[in-house]
Amino acid sequence: xxxxxxxxxxxxxxxxxxxxxxxxxxxxxxxxxxxxxxxxxxxxxxxxxxxxxxxxxxxxxxxxxxxxxxxxxxxxxxxxxxxxxxxxxxxxxxxxxxxxxxxxxxxxxxxxxxxxxxxxxxxxxxxxxxxxxxxxxxxxxxxxxxxxx
Amino acid sequence: xxxxxxxxxxxxxxxxxxxxxxxxxxxxxxxxxxxxxxxxxxxxxxxxxxxxxxxxxxxxxxxxxxxxxxxxxxxxxxx
Numbered sequence: 407x408x409x410x411x412x413x414x415x416x417x418x419x420x421x422x423x424x425x426x427x428x429x430x431x432x433x434x435x436x437x438x439x440x441x442x443x444x445x446x447x448x449x450x451x452x453x454x455x456x457x458x459x460x461x462x463x464x465x466x467x468x469x470x471x472x473x474x475x476x477x478x479x480x481x482x483x484x485x486x487x488x489x490x491x492x493x494x495x496x497x498x499x500x501x502x503x504x505x506x507x508x509x510x511x512x513x514x515x516x517x518x519x520x521x522x523x524x525x526x527x528x529x530x531x532x533x534x535x536x537x538x539x540x541x542x543x544x545x546x547x548x549x550x551x552x553x554x555x
Numbered sequence: 556x557x558x559x560x561x562x563x564x565x566x567x568x569x570x571x572x573x574x575x576x577x578x579x580x581x582x583x584x585x586x587x588x589x590x591x592x593x594x595x596x597x598x599x600x601x602x603x604x605x606x607x608x609x610x611x612x613x614x615x616x617x618x619x620x621x622x623x624x625x626x627x628x629x630x631x632x633x634x
Binding site (some may be wrong): 422496525529542 | 565581607633
């Protein structure tokens with residue numbers, strides 16, 4: 407599986423080893439972390455929820471597209487679900503390839519597509535005591551402003 | 556016709572449940588969303604959602620069949 411979920415901390419060392427290849431001259435990774443602010447609000451914790459049956463299919467399709475579009479060796483994406491704290495890693499993407507340019511490009515492609523296409527939702531908890539589903543609550547009040555692709 | 560509906564994220568909270576078996580006369584996902592929006596007071600407009608039938612993205616005008624599993628997909632926010 408080149409796209410998968412985990413309910414515990416992402417094992418980046420193990421994930422990286424899955425990308426090793428004698429023909430690869432290097433690898434590039436992206437880590438998404440839980441930060442303490444979003445759209446002017448102070449964030450204290452996050453929860454991720456996924457429609458996993460469809461999410462793993464769509465995630466696999468994204469990684470397969472990356473492997474077709476860019477001449478890379480291997481690619482993998484792992485996403486956390488459940489409750490996360492500030493600085494925790496929410497998502498990891500890694501790509502190995504013969505040359506660096508396509509590794510960077512494929513890595514960027516995968517994280518961008520995952521954010522837009524995979525059915526994963528993020529609930530933010532704020533310092534004020536409020537909480538909200540990102541891209542859902544405020545766009546419900548003003549439909550059309552945050553249309554997702 | 557009986558359908559299985561699963562709810563996620565904001566819609567799970569607004570429906571107060573994560574899944575249900577529903578007896579309905581709705582013949583398409585679009586009709587079904589209209590019915591459930593008035594029942595549960597969902598705040599999202601249909602244009603903001605995608606829909607999946609049997610764990611694959613679907614057209615809003617697809618003909619639903621008895622036993623289909625339907626999931627409405629609010630705007631996503633992975634990463």
